[in-house]
Every structure is written in structure tokens, then in C-alpha cells.
Amino acid sequence: MVAMTQEAPRPHLESFKVACSSCNLRELCLPVGLSNDSLDRLDNMVATRRNVSRGDTLFRAGDGFQSLFAVRTGFFKTSVSSEDGRDQVTGFQMAGELLGLDGIGTDSHTCDAIALEDSQVCVIPYSQLEDLSREFSELQRQFHRIMSREIVRDHGVMLLLGSMRAEERLAAFLLNLTQRLQARGFSASALVLRMTREEIGSYLGLKLETVSRTFSKFQDEGILEVKQRQIRILDQDKLHNLVNGATC
Amino acid sequence: MVAMTQEAPRPHLESFKVACSSCNLRELCLPVGLSNDSLDRLDNMVATRRNVSRGDTLFRAGDGFQSLFAVRTGFFKTSVSSEDGRDQVTGFQMAGELLGLDGIGTDSHTCDAIALEDSQVCVIPYSQLEDLSREFSELQRQFHRIMSREIVRDHGVMLLLGSMRAEERLAAFLLNLTQRLQARGFSASALVLRMTREEIGSYLGLKLETVSRTFSKFQDEGILEVKQRQIRILDQDKLHNLVNGATC
DNA sequence: CGCGAGCTTGATGCCGATCAATGCATGTGG
């Protein structure tokens, strides 16, 4: 796949149906490693898609849980909030990533999922997924992997929030984003942020002003070129050094 | 079950075998909600136990993943570390809680699990758990619930690390601990910490001095009685107010 | 008894929060 910069959001029609087996995300999404047989069954299960406009919520904390959602196109954030109103962005999800795993434990969602651009998700009815993954061990295994990796990802965020300084947090965030974009065929050095400074700050445990200042600092140091939400990475090594050899 | 304060750690013999079906943790652990039939099969699967002395590691980041572990007695911490040596405690696990879920995603563990007191764990061979949970949907469901709840718990920690101040973090930590101890029949107001100030600090994203100062502050304010690791909660309401109505 | 790990407490400094003003891009209605 040729590297390209991110496209502008496009509206998607419900009727424009794409089977998992022919979806260009099948190597990133739930179908990874499935045989043709189980892939066919998955195709039948994932029968409906849902369009979510920019700013709309896919689900909200407290909503009943029935389905998982796989991002087909677009971009989401998830956030939890405390009783006194503070909220924390817990993740950003792009094409091929799963939303809704939080709902399994209590049969109701515990976070909000909001589209940051016009998006389309595949609806995966959870009870059917349970049934199917009892039948196909590959599917079971892949599903467990996805949940486990989500736990590992969360641990990484905890490390970031618990022990990194502002510059390191932002560097780690940018590297993580570009890595995931690259896996989807986008450029490793140019990206368009789909979220505000405030949302980045919430995710990283920083205030929006600090995020903005840190972007400016990175620009002054020749690490980035920052034009609003257009980011170009000029010196990836320096970014890496910030995250790791942070003692220097 | 009568409320009691926590007992001192005791050594456990490998041979002292307890079946899941007659384990006093079955209402907190993997067997929750299982029928007799599947419970019997689980008993066969969880054939071995393992003693882990205080300070020893149950598994380490990078170790190959084969089994999950259920804490039978004792107390553990898990921690991840970044390449430059900083590490972050990601959780504390007590009786009935599962360890090792992080290993499923990549077939190797991504964190260290260390016993904070002499402990015993039940070894749950993962491939057998997969097989069995394809057979028994209740087991499958319970396992998925446990993973999902771990994700939700992690989100809660992210909220704590991202947006709470030191006092709120420590209050939330204490309330969470007592709640879990209470579910195991211990007192809701008296507890013995099994971890150092430094480990608490690592978990909460604070330095040990800050943890210590905050304990002292709570004591001055009549919220706690603190004698080294012996904690008595004198005013639970004030603790709750710290976590929630944090604006005051 | 004396050692050492862990805990407490104090003095000081820094990073990021807060408050505030301005700039910039997009969109809308007159």
C-alpha cells in the first residue's frame, strides 16, 4: 500500500456494504488469522453498519451493552468521567480498532464513545460473537488477544501518566499515532490531528495550554512543523530520545 | 462471614489442595456463576498450585505466557517499566483476583508480578481455559467479564492519574482497597497495607514523600489513624468527599 | 546492640496549572 496523507472525511452510505472478507482492514481488525470458513460466518454476523457524524456519540456511559463496534472509517475518542464532572479521555480509535469492550463486564457501557470526524462502524452483536467464538477457536483467540492488548495499552498509558513529563508524554503520543497511521498505509511523518489540544491534554493528563506550548517548543527545536492540526515530523530520532533516554 | 482484621502471612503447602468447587473464593474468582458440571471440569483443569514467597516474582516481563494465575492467598503487585528504567505499579492483586491477562496478546508477559507477602496461586493453563470456555458458555462469559472489568479498572486509574490531586488519589486508593477487603470478609475500617509508601506512590503517580505527607495530613484531620502500615479509617465520609466532591 | 529498610518531616525549587489576552480560521447572517 502506498503511503499517503490522510484523506478528508467523506459521508458513507449504509447500503455500501463491505464484507469482512473483502475489507481492506481485515489484517488489522477482528478477522486477523481467520480461515475462510470462519470468515464467512463472521461476514454474516457483521451484517449492519452504522454511520456516526462528527460530534455524535456512538454510545454513552450507562447505555446498555449489546454490541461491539469496529471502526471502518473515521476516528473516535472514548472518555470516562468522575461523579464531580471531571473527565478523562481514555483512548483514540482509528480504522480497524474495536470499541465497546468496557461494556462486557457489567452489561452496560462505562465510557462515552464520540466520533471526532464523520465515521462508519461495523456492528458486532456480542452474543453472536460469543457463540461464534465458541465454534471457531481462531476467532476466540483473536478476540482474547484484542482484549489483552487493550489491557497492555492501558498499562502503557498508566506509565505515561504516572511518570513522564509533559514533553515525553506528547512525544510518546505522537509516535504512537504515527505508528498506527503507518500500519494503515499513511505517511510516518505527516499527520492531521483529528482531536483538539484539549482532548490531547485530557488523554495525556495535561492542560491544553501545556500541550500547545509543548508543540511550540518542539517546533522551535526543529522536531516538528506545527500548523494548527497539521503536523510534520522533522526529526523522529529526537522524538524517540525524548520518550526513552529521558534522563539526558 | 464475620469481619476480621487481616491475618499475618502463613506458609502454604503445595499438597494442601483445594478444589474450586469448595474454595471459599469461588464467589469472587473465575468460578462465579458456573454450574456444577463446568465447575467439576474447572477443578480438573486447575490442578496445580504454586507458592510464591514474599519478594519473589511470579512472572516477569518477557517471560513466555502459558498460564493465568488466580491468587488464592497473599498479595501481589504488577508493574511495567519503560526502557529507561522508570517503572509504574499497575495494580495490586488480592485473593480471588487474576494475574497474567497481559500475556495473552503477545504470548509473553508484559509486566512483572511480585508477591508482597508469602502467597499461593492457582495455575490456570491458558490453552485449557480456551478449550473449556468453548465448551461452557458460562465460563466463557465469566472470563470475558473479568477481562472487561480489568479494562474498566484501568480506565479508572487513568482518570485518577490524569486529573486528581494527591489527596484525592490516596483517598480513592484507600477506599478501593477497603472495598475489596470488605468483599473478602475483612473490616471496612481497619487495614494493614502490604506495600511500601514507594509502591503506593508508584501506583498513584506520586513520590513516596508525598504519600507519607498525605497520610500525615489525613491523620491530622482526623480522617485516619496511621501507624506505619496499620491504617484505621476514622471518617469514611470525609474520604468519600475527597474523591467525589473534590471541588470543595 | 547496632544495622538497615522503610517512614517522617522540613526547606527549597521547578514544572505545569491557572488566569488572561490575543490571534487565527471557519462559518453565518445581514
Add this chain to the structure above:
DNA sequence: CCACATGCATTGATCGGCATCAAGCTCGCG
């Protein structure tokens, strides 16, 4: 098409919470 509103981003000045550095203290244990 301009004037204005609005949402988001940038930048500066100041403040405060927690980290850092440093010194004793406590308690369990060889």
C-alpha cells in the same frame, strides 16, 4: 462580501502543588 460570532490555538505572567534534596526517626532483625 463584509462584519461579526464562535471555537480553537497561541503566548505571556503568575502561582501553587508536588518533586527534590536532606536530615532524622522507627522498628524489626541478625
